[in-house]
Amino acid sequence: MTDLVLSDRQDGILTLTLNRPELRNPISDADMVEAVLDALAPLNGDIGVRCVILTGAGPGFSSGGNINKMGEAGGLNAGLPAQTRRNYKDGIQRLPLAFEALEVPVIAAVNGAAIGAGCDLALMCDIRIAGQSAKFAESFVKLGIVPGDGGAWLLPRVVGFSKACEMALTGDLVDAEEALACGLVSKVVPDAGLMDAARALAAKIAANPPHAMRLTKKLLRQGWRSTLDAHLDVAAAMQALAHATRDHNEAIAAFKEKRKPDFTGE
Structure with missing residues (x-):
C-alpha cells in the first residue's frame, strides 16, 4: 500500500484515508485506483477486520476525476475510443467491482465535497454519513461526459430513479441536509464530530459476530x-x-x- 491511502487499524476497525489533499483526493488516476485496490485486497481473508471507514484527507472527500488530466487525450481518455474503453475497464471500473465483492461493511465518512466519481465512490460504500459541510454532485454531464465508473447503476439504487435522474441530468450540488432527505446518507453530524460518529457506528457493527x-x-x-x-x-x-x-x-x-x-x- 502506498501513502496515497493511509491506513489505521484499531479494535477491528480499519480507517482508510484517501491522501492526495492538494487535489482534493481524485480517484481516477491509475496510482490511486491501485492504492485503493491494494488496501481492500486482503480484507476478505482477515476476519479480524470487522468494519472499514473510508474518508478523505484535507477539506474534501474526493473530487472524483483529476481535472488537470481531462480534455483531449488526457487521463482515461486515450484519444482512440477502443483504448479509452480499456482504460476504464482496467482502471476506475475495477473499484465498484472490488467494493461489491468486499465482505466487510464499509462506512463512507464524507467530509466536504464528494463530486463526480467521488460521489460514486461514496455510493460504493455500504453506509454513508456526512459532515454538515459535505456536498455531493453526480456532475459528469457538466463536463460533457457520462458516469463511466458505475454511478448510473449505483445512484438509482440508493436515492431512487427520479432523484437519480435529477442529480445526473442537472449535475447540481446536493448539500448534506438534502442528501439526508433523499437517502443518499443516513446521518448528518457536525463536521468536527464526523470521525467520532463514524467510529461509534463502526464499533456497533464490529461488536457483532x-x-x-x-x-x-x-x-x-x-x-x-x-x-x-x-x-x-x-x-x-x-x-x-x-x-x-x-x-x-x-x-x-x-x-x-x-x-x-x-x-x-x-
Whole structure:
C-alpha cells in the first residue's frame, strides 16, 4: 500500500484515508485506483477486520476525476475510443467491482465535497454519513461526459430513479441536509464530530459476530440484483453457515445468561 491511502487499524476497525489533499483526493488516476485496490485486497481473508471507514484527507472527500488530466487525450481518455474503453475497464471500473465483492461493511465518512466519481465512490460504500459541510454532485454531464465508473447503476439504487435522474441530468450540488432527505446518507453530524460518529457506528457493527455480519452484508448486496425466490435460496444456505458457527451458540448462551457475549469469529 502506498501513502496515497493511509491506513489505521484499531479494535477491528480499519480507517482508510484517501491522501492526495492538494487535489482534493481524485480517484481516477491509475496510482490511486491501485492504492485503493491494494488496501481492500486482503480484507476478505482477515476476519479480524470487522468494519472499514473510508474518508478523505484535507477539506474534501474526493473530487472524483483529476481535472488537470481531462480534455483531449488526457487521463482515461486515450484519444482512440477502443483504448479509452480499456482504460476504464482496467482502471476506475475495477473499484465498484472490488467494493461489491468486499465482505466487510464499509462506512463512507464524507467530509466536504464528494463530486463526480467521488460521489460514486461514496455510493460504493455500504453506509454513508456526512459532515454538515459535505456536498455531493453526480456532475459528469457538466463536463460533457457520462458516469463511466458505475454511478448510473449505483445512484438509482440508493436515492431512487427520479432523484437519480435529477442529480445526473442537472449535475447540481446536493448539500448534506438534502442528501439526508433523499437517502443518499443516513446521518448528518457536525463536521468536527464526523470521525467520532463514524467510529461509534463502526464499533456497533464490529461488536457483532463477524461471520454473521459478513453474511448479512452479502445477503443485502445480493438482494439488490436478485428475484425473491433466488434470494431466499441464498439466505437459507447462508443461514445454515451461520447456525454452524461458535459465535451463534455464544450469542444464544450470552442472551440466556444475561451477560456480554464474547465473539471470536469461530
